[in-house]
Amino acid sequence: MLKSLLGVGLAALAATALATGASAQTLDKIKQRGTIVVGIKNDYKPWGFLDPAGKIVGMEIDLAEDVAKRLNVKLDMVPVVASNRMEFLQQGRIDLIIATLGDTAPRRQVIGMVEPNYYAGGTNVLAPKSANLKQWTQLKDRKVCAIQGAYYNRRVTQLYGADLVAFTGIPEALNALQQGNCIAFVFDNTLIDSTLAGGDAKWASYEMPLVTEDEQAWAIAVPLPELNGAYGEFMKKVSIDWHKAGLIVSLEKKWGIKPSPYVQDMHQKHKAM
Amino acid sequence: MDTVADWFKWLYAAHGINLTIFYDPLDGNRFLRGIGTTLGLSAICIALSMVIGIVGAWVQGARSALLRRLVQGYIQFFRNTPPLIQLYFFYFAVGSLLPRVTDMHGAQVPPVSNITWAIISFSFFAGAFNVEIFRAGIEAVPRATIEAAEALGYSRLKAYIHVVLPLAFRVSLPALNNNLVNLVKTTTLSYAIGVPELLYAAAQIWSEVLNVREMMNVLLISYVAIVGALVLVMNRWERAMRMPGYGV
Numbered sequence: 376m377l378k379s380l381l382g383v384g385l386a387a388l389a390a391t392a393l394a395t396g397a398s399a400q401t402l403d404k405i406k407q408r409g410t411i412v413v414g415i416k417n418d419y420k421p422w423g424f425l426d427p428a429g430k431i432v433g434m435e436i437d438l439a440e441d442v443a444k445r446l447n448v449k450l451d452m453v454p455v456v457a458s459n460r461m462e463f464l465q466q467g468r469i470d471l472i473i474a475t476l477g478d479t480a481p482r483r484q485v486i487g488m489v490e491p492n493y494y495a496g497g498t499n500v501l502a503p504k505s506a507n508l509k510q511w512t513q514l515k516d517r518k519v520c521a522i523q524g525a526y527y528n529r530r531v532t533q534l535y536g537a538d539l540v541a542f543t544g545i546p547e548a549l550n551a552l553q554q555g556n557c558i559a560f561v562f563d564n565t566l567i568d569s570t571l572a573g574g575d576a577k578w579a580s581y582e583m584p585l586v587t588e589d590e591q592a593w594a595i596a597v598p599l600p601e602l603n604g605a606y607g608e609f610m611k612k613v614s615i616d617w618h619k620a621g622l623i624v625s626l627e628k629k630w631g632i633k634p635s636p637y638v639q640d641m642h643q644k645h646k647a648m
Numbered sequence: 649m650d651t652v653a654d655w656f657k658w659l660y661a662a663h664g665i666n667l668t669i670f671y672d673p674l675d676g677n678r679f680l681r682g683i684g685t686t687l688g689l690s691a692i693c694i695a696l697s698m699v700i701g702i703v704g705a706w707v708q709g710a711r712s713a714l715l716r717r718l719v720q721g722y723i724q725f726f727r728n729t730p731p732l733i734q735l736y737f738f739y740f741a742v743g744s745l746l747p748r749v750t751d752m753h754g755a756q757v758p759p760v761s762n763i764t765w766a767i768i769s770f771s772f773f774a775g776a777f778n779v780e781i782f783r784a785g786i787e788a789v790p791r792a793t794i795e796a797a798e799a800l801g802y803s804r805l806k807a808y809i810h811v812v813l814p815l816a817f818r819v820s821l822p823a824l825n826n827n828l829v830n831l832v833k834t835t836t837l838s839y840a841i842g843v844p845e846l847l848y849a850a851a852q853i854w855s856e857v858l859n860v861r862e863m864m865n866v867l868l869i870s871y872v873a874i875v876g877a878l879v880l881v882m883n884r885w886e887r888a889m890r891m892p893g894y895g896v
Contacts, residue, residue, distance in 0.1 A: 539842075
């Protein structure tokens with residue numbers, strides 16, 4: 376009984392390890408069906424969020440619409456979270472990720488990160504002023520709220536010994552923070568900035584007290600086998616175009632995001648080219 | 649120990665099967681802690697839910713109509729709502745209403761932690777089913793047996809403890825088995841409130857190391873083993889308690 380179970384398990388493991396990536400013709404597929412399916416966030420204000428009417432809007436939604444316009448196809452948005460977006464892309468459920476995706480070495484083994492990176496953010500925490508945080512080391516053995524699947528979770532655990540309590544969604548994590556279930560919420564500094572700048576009264580007694588660390592570029596992503604194919608090359612051109620035209624700079628302004636030095640740099644660099 | 653780690657590193661390099669839990673200390677610890685939490689959570693919830701079931705079934709036969717209605721209300725509430733919603737309700741709704749306490753770091757924190765809420769929520773959830781399971785067992789005890797106990801001078805409580813429950817328990821075991829297996833599987837829901845049990849640990853690992861397929865298989869095998877062990881124990885118990893000539 377045990378032996379046969381073990382056999383089944385091992386066979387499943389071997390079979391899945393051998394499974395190959397998606398077929399390499401996404402661009403044709405998109406044109407054929409007349410729609411591009413983009414994985415976006417819907418809980419990440421103001422990159423991608425629900426407006427009062429229930430419509431998904433935000434800076435990355437504008438970028439997705441720009442891609443659809445360039446391809447002359449319709450845009451179909453699929454809300455994703457950090458822990459499922461890469462699988463969705465690998466399985467071919469979505470054609471493109473524009474979902475605050477940090478560009479890391481392990482992730483590059485799995486999906487195709489389009490360069491140049493369209494954005495960059497670092498890691499910081501949102502904490503009540505009363506917590507009196509000054510240094511990252513103060514997080515040792517304290518409960519810190521987080522989002523499941525975020526790339527900085529590992530670093531904050533390993534480097535500072537924080538006891539992470541990770542939730543699937545941002546609303547749950549923010550709620551747990553407000554209830555005092557954790558001392559701080561570890562997150563992208565860009566999002567914390569815009570949360571605090573939003574002027575919402577419930578964040579009045581909160582701050583972003585630490586030095587932003589681990590600056591990480593964000594990338595839009597295509598299936599790995601196609602990174603250097605027609606589809607990948609097309610997306611690279613799009614990304615260069617965004618920087619050249621200053622689209623992201625103006626979108627930051629439109630959505631009230633604090634200007635990111637990275638985006639400014641890229642705009643200057645590509646404008647000159 | 650090193651040879652095991654090296655073999656799994658080789659497995660990754662040679663065949664692309666990445667089982668970090670066997671060679672990365674951080675992931676290994678997280679996974680072990682996950683198994684420990686799942687086992688602990690399951691054991692405590694099983695014990696508490698059985699106590700709730702036994703007491704609840706006794707109260708269901710109480711003379712006071714108010715008590716009977718209270719138990720009925722409890723069963724309806726916990727049986728008719730999904731366990732994940734109960735968990736969210738306790739953690740986010742009830743938790744926010746409780747007064748804060750000061751922890752050892754001087755911060756204002758809720759008095760009940762996420763793992764305690766998980767224990768409370770799952771125990772009451774499985775307990776509601778256990779009450780009904782034990783009731784079915786109690787109703788299977790012949791009226792004549794209870795009358796015989798009463799004739800011998802047993803009070804209602806003593807008859808319940810010494811005569812009714814031991815017989816009812818044997819009838820209830822197969823159904824109880826089912827419910828406890830379900831309870832162990834329900835503990836995975838607690839990952840939604842950040843309790844570091846097995847599913848949570850696996851999800852953390854696969855979203856960082858990106859070995860989703862490998863960890864899915866590990867998860868599946870782990871739960872087959874955990875639930876298999878529980879079923880084995882319960883079956884042994886059922887056999888040990890068998891009374892020749894009674895019921896099945």
